[in-house]
Amino acid sequence: MPDFTAYDHPVLAVPCPTCRAAPGLWCRCSSGHMAFDLHAARRAEAARQFIAQHGDWAAIIHAAPGWLIDPRGRARH
Numbered sequence: 654m655p656d657f658t659a660y661d662h663p664v665l666a667v668p669c670p671t672c673r674a675a676p677g678l679w680c681r682c683s684s685g686h687m688a689f690d691l692h693a694a695r696r697a698e699a700a701r702q703f704i705a706q707h708g709d710w711a712a713i714i715h716a717a718p719g720w721l722i723d724p725r726g727r728a729r730h
């Protein structure tokens with residue numbers, strides 16, 4: 654099962670059907686250089702597997718690691 658949180662970009666969790674990039678590796682264009690964007694077929698496949706794994710209502714959000722300041726955190730006591 655792909656882990657959509659393991660890589661810099663969630664789509665990297667699945668291999669690319671277009672350029673055969675392995676999970677975790679960015680897409681390559683036919684010249685062998687890094688592609689500007691991930692291939693559409695890979696993005697579609699990642700979306701399909703994400704929905705199959707997590708359900709229609711799931712979303713993936715980019716969360717900053719580490720500490721967060723809540724300016725009103727002490728007001729809840």
Ligand SMILES: [Zn+2]
Pocket residue numbers: 669670671672673674679680681691692695
């Ligand atoms: Zn690709």
